[in-house]
Amino acid sequence: MAKKQVFGEEAKSLRFAHRKMAKVIISNKNDRGKYSFKETMINQDSVEEFIQKNKP
Numbered sequence: 001m002a003k004k005q006v007f008g009e010e011a012k013s014l015r016f017a018h019r020k021m022a023k024v025i026i027s028n029k030n031d032r033g034k035y036s037f038k039e040t041m042i043n044q045d046s047v048e049e050f051i052q053k054n055k056p
Helices: 009-016 044-053
Strands: 021-029 035-043
Touching: 021 044, 035 044
Parallel strands: none
Antiparallel strands: 021 035
């Protein structure tokens, strides 16, 4: 018997339902004085570790 497949928004919500994710935005100042931003989605458990690694 084949498993019923789900598409679209339902598939996304089912796939990510079991993971707790966090969006982390790191800012860097370049030589000209302008800021650039790096946006990353990571596991909620490793947020502090990621920030410590990416501090300027």
